[in-house]
Amino acid sequence: xxxxxxxxxxxxxxxxxxxxxxxxxxxxxxxxxxxxxxxxxxxxxxxxxxxxxxxxxxxxxxxxxxxxxxxxxxxxxxxxxxxxxxxxxxxxxxxxxxxxxxxxxxxxxxxxxxxxxxxxxxxxxxxxxxxxxxxxxxxxxxxxxxxxxxxxxxxxxxx
Amino acid sequence: xxxxxxxxxxxxxxxxxxxxxxxxxxxxxxxxxxxxxxxxxxxxxxxxxxxxxxxxxxxxxxxxxxxxxxxxxxxxxxxxxxxxxxxxxxxxxxxxxxxxxxxxxxxxxxxxxxxxxxxxxxxxxxxxxxxxxxxxxxxxxxxxxxxxxxxxxxxxxxxxxxxxxxxxxxxxxx
Numbered sequence: 168x169x170x171x172x173x174x175x176x177x178x179x180x181x182x183x184x185x186x187x188x189x190x191x192x193x194x195x196x197x198x199x200x201x202x203x204x205x206x207x208x209x210x211x212x213x214x215x216x217x218x219x220x221x222x223x224x225x226x227x228x229x230x231x232x233x234x235x236x237x238x239x240x241x242x243x244x245x246x247x248x249x250x251x252x253x254x255x256x257x258x259x260x261x262x263x264x265x266x267x268x269x270x271x272x273x274x275x276x277x278x279x280x281x282x283x284x285x286x287x288x289x290x291x292x293x294x295x296x297x298x299x300x301x302x303x304x305x306x307x308x309x310x311x312x313x314x315x316x317x318x319x320x321x322x323x324x325x326x
Numbered sequence: 327x328x329x330x331x332x333x334x335x336x337x338x339x340x341x342x343x344x345x346x347x348x349x350x351x352x353x354x355x356x357x358x359x360x361x362x363x364x365x366x367x368x369x370x371x372x373x374x375x376x377x378x379x380x381x382x383x384x385x386x387x388x389x390x391x392x393x394x395x396x397x398x399x400x401x402x403x404x405x406x407x408x409x410x411x412x413x414x415x416x417x418x419x420x421x422x423x424x425x426x427x428x429x430x431x432x433x434x435x436x437x438x439x440x441x442x443x444x445x446x447x448x449x450x451x452x453x454x455x456x457x458x459x460x461x462x463x464x465x466x467x468x469x470x471x472x473x474x475x476x477x478x479x480x481x482x483x484x485x486x487x488x489x490x491x492x493x494x495x496x497x498x499x500x
Contacts, residue, residue, distance in 0.1 A: 170488030171469040173397070174366070175364075175365060175366045175383070175404070176365060177335050177384070178384075178386040178387040178390060179390055180364075180385050181361050181362075181364055181365035181387050182386065182387040182388065182389065182390030182391040182393075182394070183391065183393075183394040184357075184361045184364075184393035184468035185358065185361050185362075185387075185388050185391040186390065186392065186393070186394030186398075187395070188354055188357050188358055188361070189391070189395045190394070190395045190398045190399060191333040191354070192350075192354055193402065193409070193415060193417075194402065194409060194415070195350055195397060195409055195410060195411055195412070195414040195443075196347060196409055196410075196411040197409045197411075197412030197413060197414070197415050197499070198412055199413075199418075200354060200358060200399055202358075202443070202444035202448075203444045203464065203465075203469060204408040205355075205361025205444070206444055206466060206469055207469055207473070210466055210469065210470060213458075214445065218345035221348055221351075222344075222348045222350065223351060224351075225348045225349075225351035225352040225355065226351040226354060226355040227355065227357060227448065228352060228355060229351065229352040229353065229354065229355015229356045229357075229358070229453040230355040230356075230359035230362075230445055230449065231359060231447040231448040231449065231450065231451055232352075232355065232356050232357055232359065233355060233357060233358060233359025233360035233361075233362075233363065233365040233446060233449070234359040234362065234421060234449030234450075234451070234452035234453055235452035236356065236359075236360055236363075237358065237359075237360045237363035237364055238363050238368075238452065238453040239423060239452075239453075239454075240447075240455070244348075245453070245454055246455045247456060247458050248454055248455055248456070249368040249455065249456055250344065250369070250370060250430075250450055250456065250458060251457050252369075252370065252371050252436060253370065253371050253374055253442065254370055254374070256390070257364035257461045259331035259349060263457070264457070264460050266439055266440075267440050267441075267457055267460045267461050267464070268461070268463075268464045269436075269439065269440075269460070269462070269464070270435075270436045270437070270438070270439030270440030270461075270464070270480065271436065271440040271447070271461040271463075271464025271465045271468065272436070272467050272468040272471075273432055273435055273436030273439070273440075273468060273469075273472075274433050274435075274436025274437050274443060274464075274465065274468060274473050275397075275429075275436070275464060275465035275466065275467060275468020275470075275472075276433070276442055276468035276469070276471055277429045277430065277431070277432030277433030277434070277435070277436055277443075277468070278429065278433050278443075278468070279429070279468065279469045279471075279472030279473060280343065280393065280425050280428055280429030280472055281425060281426050281428075281429025281430050281432075281433055282425070282426070282429065282434060283445050283454075284433065284443050284445075285356075285437070285444075285445070285499065286442045286443075286444070286445050289388065290388060290391050290392060290395070291395075291416075291474060292394035292418075293392050293396070294391075294392050294396040294418060295399060295418060295419060296394075296396065296400070296417070297417075297418055297419045297420055298419060298420070298421055298422050299419075299420035299421060299422045299423065299426050300387075300420075302364070302422035302426045302427060302430065303398055303422075303426045303427075303429065303430040303433075304430070304494075305427070305430075306420075306427050306431055306434060307430040307431070307433045307434035307437060308389065308436025309434065310343040310430065310431045310433075310435055311377050311435070311437045312379065312437040312438075312440070313370075313434075313436040314435050314438035314439065315374065315377035315378055315438045315480050316378075316435065318439075319378065319419070320328065320438040321412055326374075
């Protein structure tokens with residue numbers, strides 16, 4: 168709408184900004200800001216389970232709202248689109264949909280096994296100097312880079 | 327809020343702190359989602375080019391997030407600060423176990439294929455990219471499958487993990 172933000176805000180603003188939010192949540196409530204936890208609580212609320220941390224559901228909603236604020240209000244050119252541009256350039260849509268679904272299911276399952284994801288372990292956990300979080304982060308980084316390399320070879324360098 | 331009042335002893339204060347915590351959750355979510363969108367982390371292409379090692383932006387971003395928060399948390403932990411909604415600050419430092427390596431490897435494999443993770447997928451949705459409607463249910467399904475597996479292992483009575491690497495504090499479970 169207003170086109171106030173550049174296409175990509177520099178990492179030295181985005182990174183420290185996220186870091187300060189994490190510190191802020193520890194200062195206010197002694198809680199890590201993990202996204203997979205927000206999914207678990209949201210799914211618990213939808214299934215009317217007991218003991219749901221409702222504030223994490225609000226956090227879940229907030230993440231989407233924050234994304235909307237930046238992509239539609241602070242930037243111009245919001246539109247409905249498929250996303251996954253470089254994957255769609257290589258594969259037809261009928262192949263992209265099951266790939267995205269299978270990958271997302273696998274990462275959800277893995278996050279539940281590991282007890283956290285890129286935000287919970289990758290940033291909050293490593294910032295607490297938790298050896299388990301460092302192990303998870305190193306493992307998923309190495310696996311993801313290796314997987315991407317294999318995909319690149321399998322597609323003849325196209326992906 | 328008066329720190330000498332124990333919220334658990336006073337239902338009015340407890341309700342008030344629950345509402346405050348929900349507002350805080352919403353605001354921190356808006357901030358977190360906003361920063362992810364500002365860095366284009368909701369785009370498959372950003373994650374993919376990072377994992378192809380073509381663009382180091384995300385590595386610098388993550389390193390600077392940790393670089394800012396780790397020393398501050400260390401300082402706050404040393405001063406044993408009292409938080410208004412979660413008692414005394416207690417950082418968790420678990421030892422690595424097999425589940426961390428197994429879970430990390432599965433997460434990394436899925437992350438590389440789907441090119442998104444739980445928080446950026448929500449921003450992808452609000453940015454108008456409809457393939458997020460494929461990714462988000464997938465993440466829910468994966469988390470749910472593991473949860474159900476754990477519940478079955480515990481005979482259906484246990485409360486499965488909460489997606490974080492520690493138990494929720496009582497004051498956080500509002």
